[in-house]
Amino acid sequence: MTMPIAAMIAPVTPLQQNCTIVWCTKTMKAAIIDPGGEVDRLVKALAEKGLTLEKIWITHGHMDHAGGAAELKVRTGAPIEGPHEDDQFWIDRIQQSGEMYGIPEARVFVPDRWLKDGDKVTLGETEFEVFHCPGHTPGHVVFFHRETKFAQVGDVLFQGSIGRTDFPLGNHQDLIDSITQKLWPLGGDVRFVPGHGGMSSFAAERANNPFVGDCVIAAMKAQGAAYQTPQNHSPG
Numbered sequence: 612m613t614m615p616i617a618a619m620i621a622p623v624t625p626l627q628q629n630c631t632i633v634w635c636t637k638t639m640k641a642a643i644i645d646p647g648g649e650v651d652r653l654v655k656a657l658a659e660k661g662l663t664l665e666k667i668w669i670t671h672g673h674m675d676h677a678g679g680a681a682e683l684k685v686r687t688g689a690p691i692e693g694p695h696e697d698d699q700f701w702i703d704r705i706q707q708s709g710e711m712y713g714i715p716e717a718r719v720f721v722p723d724r725w726l727k728d729g730d731k732v733t734l735g736e737t738e739f740e741v742f743h744c745p746g747h748t749p750g751h752v753v754f755f756h757r758e759t760k761f762a763q764v765g766d767v768l769f770q771g772s773i774g775r776t777d778f779p780l781g782n783h784q785d786l787i788d789s790i791t792q793k794l795w796p797l798g799g800d801v802r803f804v805p806g807h808g809g810m811s812s813f814a815a816e817r818a819n820n821p822f823v824g825d826c827v828i829a830a831m832k833a834q835g836a837a838y839q840t841p842q843n844h845s846p847g
């Protein structure tokens with residue numbers, strides 16, 4: 612049996628952000644999740660695989676995730692879906708943070724569709740579910756393909772870490788709640804692509820993650836404010 616979707620990770624920008632090309636294997640229609648930059652390379656990758664770009668999906672408004680969306684839309688005509696409108700603050704700042712981080716080509720964009728919790732986005736003959744997962748940014752969303760138990764979670768959760776919450780509008784408790792209340796119920800067998808670094812599964816993170824592992828959450832509940840999680844050095 613062929614899988615209904617396939618995926619390919621193409622890290623972009625000096626921050627090695629995991630831009631992900633996903634496609635419907637029946638129609639060869641693709642979505643690019645988080646085109647932070649290097650649009651030439653992404654367009655070439657689509658052509659090499661014989662894919663037609665149908666959608667541009669954005670997890671959150673940080674420039675390493677969304678800085679190439681405007682150019683990709685101009686070049687392909689594909690609409691931009693996401694993030695949640697609470698990330699307007701970050702979208703407005705894409706150009707200036709791009710200059711700060713050495714990505715001068717990063718551009719502001721206007722989404723064709725804002726996404727909210729419970730939305731569905733179609734791709735060819737299949738569809739992904741949308742979960743609003745604030746904390747790293749207020750308008751962060753996660754894309755989930757239930758049939759194959761595949762998720763692209765952006766900077767919400769990493770292998771062995773979680774997203775930073777020390778940026779403006781970040782909120783640590785919101786992030787913990789997003790992960791434990793929105794992601795964990797989707798099942799331990801969900802495999803996910805994070806915004807940076809290697810893939811993992813929800814079960815592996817519940818077992819080992821020093822910020823949101825089951826033992827850590829239990830200890831936080833038992834000890835309250837006295838519980839210290841390690842320093843977060845995550846890249847995004």
Ligand SMILES: [Zn+2]
Nearest residue numbers: 675766806847
């Ligand atoms: Zn990031």
Ligand SMILES: [Zn+2]
Nearest residue numbers: 671673766847
């Ligand atoms: Zn980020």
